[in-house]
Amino acid sequence: MTRQAREQFIATLAMLLTLAAGGAFVGGLSGGLLVPVAAVLVMAYAKGRLVILDFMELRANRGFMRSALLAWPATLLSLALVRALAINLIG
Numbered sequence: 001m002t003r004q005a006r007e008q009f010i011a012t013l014a015m016l017l018t019l020a021a022g023g024a025f026v027g028g029l030s031g032g033l034l035v036p037v038a039a040v041l042v043m044a045y046a047k048g049r050l051v052i053l054d055f056m057e058l059r060a061n062r063g064f065m066r067s068a069l070l071a072w073p074a075t076l077l078s079l080a081l082v083r084a085l086a087i088n089l090i091g
Helices: 002-028 034-055 062-089
Strands: none
Touching: 002 034, 034 062
16 A cells, blocks of 8 residues: 555545544434435435445446446435425424
């Protein structure tokens, strides 16, 4: 592993840990409100994107696998947002 790759790995890991801690903090204080739930879902997608691109080494790849792997968490988190909206509207 080169020095540049190691520095990029450490920076990505630090960002993942920051997003995880921030998501836990915001989620714990959200109280079921819609905006904090949406913020946690956006942070979850950012974490998934970092894992897919950096840890699975798909950043340089432009193939179908990259698109499919990025679409999967987007789909699941969109469904989670729809569920949160439905619960918020229904009561």
